[in-house]
Amino acid sequence: MSAPLQTHPLATRALIEALGGDQVKTDEVSCLAASYDNTRYSFMPEAVVAPKDVENLQKVVRLANLHKVPITVRGRGTGNTGASAPIRGGWVIHLAHWEKIEIDPQSSLACVEPGAITAKINECAAVHGLFFPPDPSSLNFCSIGGNISTNAGGLRAAKYGVVRDFVVALEGVLPTGEFVRWSAPLRKFVSGYNLRDLWVGAEGTLGIVTKAWIRLVPLPQARRTFLFAFESDEKALEAAAALMTSRVAPAVFEFLDTQTTEVAQRRLGASVFTAAEVQGVANPALLLIELDGHPAVLAEDAEKVRAWAKGRTLAQRESDDPVEAEKLWTIRRTCSQAMYLLGNAKLNEDIVVPFRSYVKLIQLAQRMRTTYGLPTPTFGHAADGNFHIHVMYNREDKEHCRKAESAILEMMREVVAMGGAITGEHGIGISKSPFLRLQHTPAEINAMMAIKRALDPNNILAPGQIFEPVNVWEYTASKVTFPWDKH
Ligand SMILES: Cc1cc2nc3c(=O)[nH]c(=O)nc-3n(C[C@H](O)[C@H](O)[C@H](O)COP(=O)(O)OP(=O)(O)OC[C@H]3O[C@@H](n4cnc5c(N)ncnc54)[C@H](O)[C@@H]3O)c2cc1C
Numbered sequence: 001m002s003a004p005l006q007t008h009p010l011a012t013r014a015l016i017e018a019l020g021g022d023q024v025k026t027d028e029v030s031c032l033a034a035s036y037d038n039t040r041y042s043f044m045p046e047a048v049v050a051p052k053d054v055e056n057l058q059k060v061v062r063l064a065n066l067h068k069v070p071i072t073v074r075g076r077g078t079g080n081t082g083a084s085a086p087i088r089g090g091w092v093i094h095l096a097h098w099e100k101i102e103i104d105p106q107s108s109l110a111c112v113e114p115g116a117i118t119a120k121i122n123e124c125a126a127v128h129g130l131f132f133p134p135d136p137s138s139l140n141f142c143s144i145g146g147n148i149s150t151n152a153g154g155l156r157a158a159k160y161g162v163v164r165d166f167v168v169a170l171e172g173v174l175p176t177g178e179f180v181r182w183s184a185p186l187r188k189f190v191s192g193y194n195l196r197d198l199w200v201g202a203e204g205t206l207g208i209v210t211k212a213w214i215r216l217v218p219l220p221q222a223r224r225t226f227l228f229a230f231e232s233d234e235k236a237l238e239a240a241a242a243l244m245t246s247r248v249a250p251a252v253f254e255f256l257d258t259q260t261t262e263v264a265q266r267r268l269g270a271s272v273f274t275a276a277e278v279q280g281v282a283n284p285a286l287l288l289i290e291l292d293g294h295p296a297v298l299a300e301d302a303e304k305v306r307a308w309a310k311g312r313t314l315a316q317r318e319s320d321d322p323v324e325a326e327k328l329w330t331i332r333r334t335c336s337q338a339m340y341l342l343g344n345a346k347l348n349e350d351i352v353v354p355f356r357s358y359v360k361l362i363q364l365a366q367r368m369r370t371t372y373g374l375p376t377p378t379f380g381h382a383a384d385g386n387f388h389i390h391v392m393y394n395r396e397d398k399e400h401c402r403k404a405e406s407a408i409l410e411m412m413r414e415v416v417a418m419g420g421a422i423t424g425e426h427g428i429g430i431s432k433s434p435f436l437r438l439q440h441t442p443a444e445i446n447a448m449m450a451i452k453r454a455l456d457p458n459n460i461l462a463p464g465q466i467f468e469p470v471n472v473w474e475y476t477a478s479k480v481t482f483p484w485d486k487h
Contacts, residue, residue, distance in 0.1 A: 005043070005089030011067030012047050015091065018059050024049050034092040037079040038484075039431055040477035045072070045086040050094045054179060054210050060093060061208070062177040064460045072462050073204040075114065075146030078138040078484060080348055081429025082472070083150065083203040087464035093208065095145060103128055108216045109168060109185055114145025114209045121214075130216035133160035136425070137336065141484045145209050151201030153425035158383030159251045159292075160217070162425070164200040171211040172199070175456035185213040198451070203427045205462045206455050220251070220292035224302050225325035229273050229284035229315040233257045233366070233378075236285035237358040239312045240382040243289075244355055246308050248301045252290035253383035254332055257362060258283045259369075260339075260377040264331045267338035272331050277315040284314055287382060288332050290325075335379050337485065342375040343392030343400075345477060347408055351415045352386045352424035364414050365389050371410075372403040386424035395477060405473050412438055430470040437469075 016024045025031070025048045035042040046069075051057040064071045070090030077084055086092050098113035101121055105128040110121055118132070118139040125131050136142055136154040146152070148170070153162045169183040182196035183189045199207050230236035240255055256264070262283040265271050271282070278284050291301050302318075309316055319325045339346050353361045365376040368391070380387035391407050393400035412422050412435045422428075422435045436445065449467055452459075464470065 007046055008067055008069045008090065009046075011063060011069045012091070014067070015047060015049065015060065015063055018063060019049065019051065019056055023051055023056060031092075034074055034077075034094060035085065036478060036480065037077045037082060037084045038482065039080060039082045039085070039429075039472070040480055041082050041085055041430070041472060041475045042478045043085045043087045043089065045089055045092040047091045048094050049091050050097055054173065057093070057173055057208065057210065058177050058179065060091065061173055061175065061460075064091065065176060065458050068458055068460065070463045071460055073145070073149075073208050075143035075149070076117070076141055078142040078482075079146060079150065079429065080350070080426040081203075081423075081431045082470075083427055083429030083462070083465055084146070085430065087430055087470065090460075095208075095210075096143065098210070099143075103130070103216070104185075105130065107185065110214050110216055111185065112144050112212050112214060114143060114148070114212065116144045118142055118144055118147055125216050126219060129219050131219050132166065132214060132216055134163045134166060138484055141482075144212060144214070148200055148209055148212055149202060149204045150425070150427045153381070153384075153386060155252050155254065155381065157386070157425075158253055158381060159249045164197060166215045167196060167200050167212060168215055169213040170196050170199055170209055172207045172209045174207050175458075175461040180207070201427065203429060203462065203465060205452060205465055207461075222295045222298050222320065223251075223290060223292045223322075223325065224298060224318060224320045225328045226289040226305060226309075226316060226318040227272065227328040227331075228287045228289070228309055228313045229278050229281070230287070230312070231279075231281050231284060231314055233285045233362040234359050235312070236287055237362055237382070239308070240287060241355045241358050242312075243305070243308050244383070246304050248291070248304045248308075250289045250305075250383055251292040252288065253381065254288040254379065255382040255387070256286040256288070256332065256335060256379045257365070257377060258285050259375060260335045260379045261286055261331070263341050263377060264335040264338040266341055267334050268330065273315045273317075279314055281314060286331065288328065332379075335377075339377055339390050339392055342377065343394050345393050345395040347391040347393075347404055349389050349391075349408065349411065350380075350386060350424050350426045351389065351411070351420055351422060352384070353415060353418050353420035354385060357418040357420065358382075358385070360418060361387060361389075361415070361420075364411060368407045368411060372407045374400065374403055374407060376407070384424070385420070401473055409435075428466045430465060431472055433466060434469040434471065436466065
């Protein structure tokens with residue numbers, strides 16, 4: 001739990017008077033539930049506000065400006081950086097109940113409220129033969145508002161792109177309380193500055209999204225899934241980089257290192273390949289590939305994939321039967337949770353490196369394991385260089401925490417030196433704020449902060465996020481269990 005924060009009892013009373021008790025909660029249970037995201041660092045707010053409409057939301061923002069109360073917007077709290085945690089206290093604005101979804105099949109657009117769960121949007125779109133391709137692994141739990149504000153990626157980003165590529169128009173409220181609409185639900189719009197794209201990925205610091213129009217694409221007619229085994233991490237990643245020159249565009253292209261395979265197989269209680277298939281390599285590195293699209297194009301691409309695999313892999317399976325394909329997915333779906341067999345706390349990084357540095361990156365993870373004596377299982381999106389290196393440790397062990405902290409700093413430095421990025425999909429929030437200066441020059445950060453000051457002169461929207469380095473090691477993560485922990 002964090003140190004006591006400045007409180008605003010008069011302002012909170014004015015808020016309750018303005019909105020009524022049913023939209024404002026100040027009890028401990030409500031405040032605690034809104035105090036953290038998936039990072040589990042808890043910062044207690046003074047109130048949780050669930051405004052019933054845009055007009056009430058504007059009242060909250062105006063009151064916050066008047067009384068200089070920090071406000072933080074919360075989607076569904078699945079974020080991995082603490083971006084929805086109210087680090088300066090104040091009020092949390094909770095928009096999970098704004099969850100309307102309307103599909104316009106003629107324009108292939110969905111008009112959605114920010115609290116709508118991403119998987120639900122896909123359920124509604126599927127009725128019309130459409131889908132919203134960005135699919136963070138959390139899609140059954142996260143909201144489109146959170147996806148937009150983090151510019152979420154996911155498993156299909158390599159072929160289809162990230163959330164920003166699908167946002168057509170946004171409506172919302174500025175940090176000063178005015179209502180704005182960026183762009184329009186049209187195929188073309190180039191009037192004025194593009195502030196829509198500035199809001200996407202701004203981690204809730206530049207405005208509050210109240211409605212979004214997002215582009216949908218036709219559901220693919222066919223899919224084929226492949227699982228390949230390799231004798232080492234290096235061999236798998238060299239092969240992955242080679243596939244990128246075969247002019248195949250896999251919808252999914254996931255890498256699991258040998259340590260991830262080991263721990264995931266242990267959790268599953270079974271090996272994905274028989275010992276004979278993988279020539280006795282108990283824990284092979286894996287590549288999971290899924291092709292989708294028109295059956296004729298898919299058949300051609302499948303041939304290219306088989307040709308690429310020849311002589312490179314230890315073993316392979318493939319299927320276009322949904323039930324069989326799902327079996328090939330099982331190990332990928334379990335690896336995130338399986339990590340907890342290696343430690344009770346994890347640092348889940350989402351760095352990006354160029355294709356030429358794939359092998360260097362995995363060797364860095366292996367070296368960190370030896371230097372710091374902590375497990376560093378790594379998996380991720382091989383088609384766009386966005387890998388999740390995990391540093392597993394025991395949070396009660398101070399020495400472990402110190403080593404994990406040093407390991408992450410070393411990793412971030414090396415990734416930037418490789419020409420990579422400190423984050424590819426989770427964002428900065430608080431957990432990566434100490435590394436912002438490794439990635440950006442002072443001039444770049446000053447330009448970002450000038451935009452923030454221009455839109456939020458009182459610095460009331462998500463203060464403390466992104467720009468002010470937070471030493472998360474000063475805080476103890478709460479032992480809370482979320483619904484997604486069971487998956
Ligand atoms: C198991 C698991 C798997 C994950 N896999 C992926 C993955 O594959 N790819 C990926 O990109 N992420 C992944 N994530 C991270 C997380 O799910 C995403 O960042 C997601 O987009 C957050 O959505 P949320 O609704 O939970 O937002 P929150 O965590 O509540 O908030 C995230 C940010 O969005 C802001 N925000 C929310 N709503 C609004 C709004 N209406 N207006 C303005 N700002 C707003 C918040 O202030 C905060 O800055 C994963 C998380 C988990 C737990």
